[in-house]
Amino acid sequence: MASDGKLFGADRPRVWTIPPGEDFLKVFARALAEDVHLSKHPDALADAIIYVPNRRSARALSAALFEAADESPILPPEIRALGDLESDELPPVAESSLIDLPPALSPGKRLGLLASMAQTFYRVNYETELPASSALSAAMELSRLLDQAHLSPDTDWGELPNLVKDADLAKHWESSAKFLEIITTAWPALLEEQGVSDPLERRLKAAQATAAAWLAHPPEAPVIIAGSTGATPAGRELMKAALQLPRGMIVLPGLDLDADEEARVSILGEVGHPQNVLFQTLNHLEVAPEAVSQWPGASLARDRQARRRMIHEALAPADATADWRDTLDQLAGAAEVSVEAFAADALQGLSIIEAADEADEAACVALILRETLEQAGRTAALITPDAGLARRVSALLRRWGVDAPPSAGMPLSRTLAGSFIGLCAQWATDPSDPTLLVSVLNHKLAAPMPGLSNLELYFLRGPRRWTSLDGLKESIRTRHEIEPYPNFTDEHQAEAQELVGKLIDIFEATGADLSQMGDIAGGDGLERIALLAAAVSETPLPWAGEDGAAASRLLEFVSEVSSYLTPMPPSALAELVNSQAAQMTVSLKQDEHPNLFIWGPLEARLQSADRVILAGLNEDVWPKRPAPDAFLPRHFRQQLGLSDPEDRMGLAAHDFAQLASAPDVTLVYSARRNDAPAVASRWVWRLKTLAEGALDDKAKVMLSPEGLDPLKLSEALKQQGVDASPQDFSVEPMPTMRPEGWPKKLSVTRVDTLQRDPYALWAEQVIGLVKVDPLGGDLGPAPRGTAVHKALEDFEEAGKPKTADYLLELLHRELMRVGETEEAWAARKAVWARTSEWYVNWRKDRDIGGGRPKFEVRGSIELDLEGEPFRLSATADRIEMNSTGEIVIVDFKTGNPPREKEVGAGLSQQMPLQALIAQQGGYEKVPAARVDQLHYVAFKAKPDAFTLGGKHNLPSEPAEMAELAEEGLRRLIVQYRNPSAAFLSAPRVKFVKYDNGFNLLARRAEWAGDTEDGEGSDG
Structure with a gap:
């Protein structure tokens, strides 16, 4: 090693500090390289040992030393990770392998x-x-x-x-x-x-053994501990020993060298203060603060010094900042400038942004990062503990082709392998669950399975009618017995049954159907889950790559944990797999952008950039509130000698102070988070308070972003396209395209749809869209109405009892067949029983001429509309022939039937048009005759029955109603056959009883302000 320079030697300081706001590792490496002439002596540090907080800073220091040696080849020192207090992994001290310590528990x-x-x-x-x-x-x-x-x-x-x-x-x-x-x-x-031994206990013992080894045989080469605050007992043990070595040295991050004795006493009594842990460390090391020197090469510019003082004071204990004005006077006096000049220096390069919400915050940060790239070679770093915000910013940057992945990695549950294993664990608990089945088999890691899309579309949607894969196979076989939705072919049916048969074989081969197993040992369950994942994937994809390796570690960890537990329900095992996957972080080894970085506070320690953005600065985000003790009263901690939970707040404050002292820094927080009002971080509002105390109204201007305001730019980008549109532009859809002569045929219910919601009919019949139910969704009004109609029809079978109990039995059978749950039936059984009793009484009074009513009767007639044919069709729920040979049409509703006012307005023409068909003999096996009644039956919780007509200017005679309905129908069809007619979305929205399925397509929420779908059912 080269001869001692200004850093080493008996008369040189043993404890140094690099002030806040500096790029710690670069400043440290540059001075160290200059001191030992590293560019001329590439082996000058080859025997040195340097401890840094974590592995990331170890890699960064190695690069910084190479850069400081003029990028010439060097023999690097041994750089070891001391281990941060927040590190997920606790790195062992190298020398611990030389001593006889009990192994640490995994x-x-x-x-x-x-x-x-x-x-x-x-x-x-x-x-x-x-x-x-x-x-x-x-x-x-x-x-x-x-x-x-x-x-x-x-x-x-x-x-x-x-x-x-x-x-x-x-x-x-x-x-x-x-x-x-x-x-x-x-x-x-x-x-x-x-x-x-316990991991942390072993770590301390290893540090003690290392310290003892050093003192027994002091290394001749430098031993440097750089960047650690000394927050852990193990770190302090090594620090204490290093000070007794010939070339031992400690370089602290951001110690306040200007704090006097009174301030230090106050700081030591405030565990949440950013300097608290540093002064505690000095006390432990028995080093007077006056003996600490500033590391060579740090900036001493006036504005940099002012910023550091401002940040220190803003984060000072509350009792020390009671009088902001006195504090500012003292700071300005020490700098020999006015208060205004001091504040202007301190706030130079510092800006604060209040975003409306998390989305706005992410957009602003992304714009700042993107703007940085306009200046060649300039770097910028987003630093936030909010992983969701980091991922969102990264995604926004990709809009401009900029790939800047978060360096902290991502939760395993968000990776391909992690999400796939988590889904397989859930699927094993219920193999026939529609959502889980489709989620697994549609996953990117799943092998293609022919027929999956048809299985999903035709047989898995709507209410679930099965509890096992065998039950699902049977449901597919009998699906035609329920109203097909949508229509499917025999080929679809056979293909779906074959696919489910393959799944049955897979679950039998892997033993992964945990749903019928009761409590299960964790290791056994995980083995079956792993076999299932391999069986349905393109092996070995689930275990390939960084996320695949992490997924393997996940299963090993959960297996080890669960091996000590009693058998658990499969759902608990799946929950354990998914919760642990959410906590495990995996790095996908993505290359960092050369100029833009997205770091967490842990990754950002000892690093910096030309432009620093600190985001997520809201209370309980940064800083995060300490978790409450579940088993220990808070006031016991001090008496037991346990550290105060606020210690972590102090370390977080130290990180903030280091980063906020950078020359160019932007602080960002949201006014709302999770759709609720949010509070700015205590650090931000105290800094703003201090600035306002110095500059009054000028503070707001001083703290505003220089140049283009990212908030305004973000808002402009949101509005882009709208402002550029023609003045008569509207997002309301008004399509006019249709086949020539359309519509050529409609059912009476579709005629009502054309009147109430033309756009829905156009979307369904012109462009061929079909509304599909959600996977495993609740039973909808249409199949429930079909079940009720079928029960009422079967009730009329000859030879069957005509009692309320029998009708209740039929209702139960039919509702179960279409997918009603036993729980839902049990909840409404009493209602159905009352309604059945009412119906039996209603039925007794019917004049049906001694014959049996006809149910679900199909009919149609042909009309000539201005020389073009039109076919009107209907299916009557019930047709009666009374004793005088006249027709009575009965329509059942499980919701609210339309009343005279609605029919008279022409908006509900279903019954009058059925009368038109009936009197022309259009119904199958029902001869043409006078229609005597149009009768509605509301078969619901509060049953009702009434004959339509005679009120609100509606004729009492069905023939007159039919005549008016025919006139209106002719006008309506001719109008919509006109090529210029537009199909509007629910122009009479108050008469649309429920969403026909196309409101989202029509984007009604954007132009009509609709917030809720309509309610009700036409049965």
Whole structure:
């Protein structure tokens, strides 16, 4: 190694700091390389050991040293990850392999053992079996408490019984204290019995052993701990030892060198302060703050210094910032400038944006990042703990062909392999569930299966009528017995049955049908789920790539955890797989953009960019509120020696202070989150308050973005296209295209649709769209009405009892056949019983001339409309011939029938047009005759029956109603055969009883302000 420069030597400082806002690693590497002349001596640091917080900063430091050596080849030092407090993985210290330490428990085994102990506790103390999901939740809470205890060296669990005894606690907390004996007594005994150690405990012991090895044989080469705040006991042990080495050194991130004794005392009493952990570390190291020096090469420009002071004061303890004006006077006096000049310097390059909501926030950030690319070589970084915001910004950037993936990776559940395994786990619990079946087989990793689209369209939609794959196969076979929806062919039916047969074979071969197995051992269930995933995928796709490897680790982890638990319901196992997949993060090894970065606060530590954007700055997002203790009263923590949960708030505040001190930084937060009012981060509003205290009304202007405002630009992009449209442009659809002479035929119900919602009829018959039910959806009004009609028809069979009980039996049979659930039937059985009783009484009074009424009678007539034929058709629910030989048409409604006013207005012509068909002899096997009555029966919770006519200027005679209806029909059809006629979406919306299925296509919500579909049914 080259001779000592200004950094090393007996008379040089041993503790340094790099001020906030600097690119820590670049500044650190540059000064270190200059000190040892790295470009001339490429091996100058070859024997050095440098600790940095995490693996990402280790990689970044290696690149920074190469850059600092003028990009010439070097022999790099040994760079080790010390391990952040928030790191998912706890990296072992290298020297721990040289000492005889008990092996650490794996995360899965640790969680599984704790969950098993929780189950045992409830079994012994409460004689009850704790469900696996509850046991795992308890284990996670216990695991968190164990971690906190290991991070608090002064924890003394022995005081817990005394605290409980002395305190006036609710019974809940007494039970919790007893439950905590799992970690205070049983857990240490178990570790000793099995000869293993807790991961964090082993980490501390490894650090202590490393420190002892250093002191026994001090390394001659430099040992540097850079960028750590000393938040963990293990880190402080290594720091303390490093200071005793010949060339040991500590470089702290962002220590406030200007804080006086009074400020330091105040900071040490405020665990949420960003400087708290740094001054605690100095106390532990027995290093006076005055002995810490600023690292060479950091900027000392006046505006940079002012920004740092402003940020420090904005985040100072509340009691120290009671008088903003005095604070500002002191800051300005120290800088020998006016308050206004000081604030102007401090706020130079700092802007604050309040977005309307998360979508607006993401759009603004994406625009700022995109604008950065307009300047060659300039870099920008979005830093946020909100993973959803990060992904949304990344997606928005792809609109401009910019690929900047979030460096923190993504939840495994959002990857192809993770989502596929999660879906297979759920599917195994109910193989015939329509949504799960289609989701798995349509997944990108699933092998193509012929006939899947037909199975989905014709046999899986609407109410579910089966509970197993065998039941689904039978439902497909008998599907024609229910009103086909939509129409299907024999080929469709055979193809669907063949596909379901293949699925039955797959589940039998893999044993993956967990629905009939009751409680199951986790390992056994996971093996079957893995076999199922392999069987329906293009093997080995589920296990290929980074996400596939992570999916394998997921199953291994869940298998290890569940091996310690009692057998669990399949649904609990599937829930465990999916919840763990949501928590696991996987990096897909995507290349970072060379100029744009999307980091979480952990990834951003010790790094920077030309332009920094801190987003998601809302309370409980950044900073996030500490989770409440489930088993421990908050006021016990200090007495037990546990660290305060606000410690994490202090580390988060430290991250913010470091990043907000960058030369060019934008702070972004939302006024609303999750469709509810949101509060700006405490750091933002305190900074704004300080700025307003210095500049009054000028603060708002000073904190506004320079140049083009991204909020205004985002709004302009939203409006683009609308403003450029012609003045008479409307998004309301007004199609006029139709085949020549259309419509040539319509049913009487479609005539009403043409009047009420022409667009729906046009979409259905002209462009051929068919409304389909959702997968496994609720029973709709149409099939329910069909079932009621069939029950009423069968009720008239000769030789069958004509009692309310028999009708109720028929209703139950038919409703079950079309997909009504037993739960829904049970809930409405009493209603159906009352309605059946009413119907039997109504029926007794009918004059049917001694004959049997006809049901579901088809009929049609041909009309000549200006020389062009038109066919009018109908299906009458019930036709009676009375004792005088006249026709009575009865129409059943399971909703509200139309009344005279509606019929008289010409909007409900179904019954008058049926009368027209009947009097011309258009119904099958019903001779032409005078129509005596048009009778409605409302077969519903409050049944009703009435004869149409005689009110609201509606004629009382059906023949007159039919004549008026025919005139109106002729005008209507001729009008819509005119090529210029437009088919409007529900022009008489108040008469549209329910959405015909085309409101979304018509985009009614955009131009009509519709927020809800209509209600009701025509039965």
